[in-house]
Amino acid sequence: MTAPDELSKDSIEDVLAAAEALLHDPVASPRFAVPCVRQAWALTLKDPPELSAALREHEALSEAQRGRFADTWKLLEDGESVTRGELLEQVRVLRRTSAPTNRRMLYGAWALMAVALLGILILRMVSGSVGITQGSSVGPWRVEVFAIKEFRGPSAVFRAADADFKWKGPPHETMPKDKFATRLTTCLELDAPTKIDFVMVANDGARLFVDGKKALNAWNVSGKARTVTRQLAAGTHHIVIEHHDKRGTASINLTASLNGGLPGPLAPALLRYSDDPERC
Numbered sequence: 001m002t003a004p005d006e007l008s009k010d011s012i013e014d015v016l017a018a019a020e021a022l023l024h025d026p027v028a029s030p031r032f033a034v035p036c037v038r039q040a041w042a043l044t045l046k047d048p049p050e051l052s053a054a055l056r057e058h059e060a061l062s063e064a065q066r067g068r069f070a071d072t073w074k075l076l077e078d079g080e081s082v083t084r085g086e087l088l089e090q091v092r093v094l095r096r097t098s099a100p101t102n103r104r105m106l107y108g109a110w111a112l113m114a115v116a117l118l119g120i121l122i123l124r125m126v127s128g129s130v131g132i133t134q135g136s137s138v139g140p141w142r143v144e145v146f147a148i149k150e151f152r153g154p155s156a157v158f159r160a161a162d163a164d165f166k167w168k169g170p171p172h173e174t175m176p177k178d179k180f181a182t183r184l185t186t187c188l189e190l191d192a193p194t195k196i197d198f199v200m201v202a203n204d205g206a207r208l209f210v211d212g213k214k215a216l217n218a219w220n221v222s223g224k225a226r227t228v229t230r231q232l233a234a235g236t237h238h239i240v241i242e243h244h245d246k247r248g249t250a251s252i253n254l255t256a257s258l259n260g261g262l263p264g265p266l267a268p269a270l271l272r273y274s275d276d277p278e279r280c
């Protein structure tokens with residue numbers, strides 16, 4: 001069963017805000033913003049199988065925009081680069097055109113949430129002991145949640161397919177809704193040397209460790225994307241994200257580009273679950 005908070009994790013405003021933060025960061029290459037812009041289009045166009053083809057027929061665009069945007073995504077799919085200006089134009093258009101779709105999605109999310117809650121109620125009536133679960137029992141990421149940001153005291157552990165969460169309430173039924181901390185760990189298995197660009201966005205703060213070394217530190221920076229490039233040897237690499245929330249909503253998202261390819265979530269096929277958060 002899908003947990004209610006998972007239904008609302010892909011708010012288009014958050015995705016566009018992350019894209020803008022990256023595109024306005026003079027240090028970050030525009031390609032770091034590509035996964036956010038792609039996700040925004042996927043939300044707007046209901047996850048089309050081929051984005052360039054869908055853009056060529058998108059009615060909310062002018063004819064010139066259709067051709068230009070479709071060409072941009074074709075280039076990206078072929079591993080070519082794009083300019084900051086091209087992506088910023090798409091973000092501006094997405095901001096202008098996504099509102100009605102977003103309202104429809106919100107309505108859909110509420111409807112799904114109502115169905116999910118009804119399902120939970122029925123299960124509780126049948127079994128008398130079923131609680132709301134977060135995450136799942138499968139997935140290569142180990143997620144451990146603590147009630148305080150020092151990562152001490154009682155914790156809750158679950159698994160996830162991806163390092164991509166947004167919480168409006170508690171991250172787990174045993175945890176508070178504010179001032180909690182999460183540690184996400186996984187093992188990245190590479191069969192060849194690989195250059196990886198990591199992009200991390202978090203609310204309220206997070207840091208990324210690769211093989212025990214701090215690679216990104218945004219512990220006191222909320223909502224701003226941070227990027228880093230690592231050349232990794234073939235073999236197993238321990239990936240750790242530490243995240244904390246102060247109050248309000250909380251989120252963590254990690255994407256990566258491998259050898260200059262199209263950025264996206266780390267593919268589950270490259271990841272292995274380890275029950276030990278300290279090592280692979």
Ligand SMILES: [Ca+2]
Pocket residue numbers: 203204245246247248249250
């Ligand atoms: Ca927060």
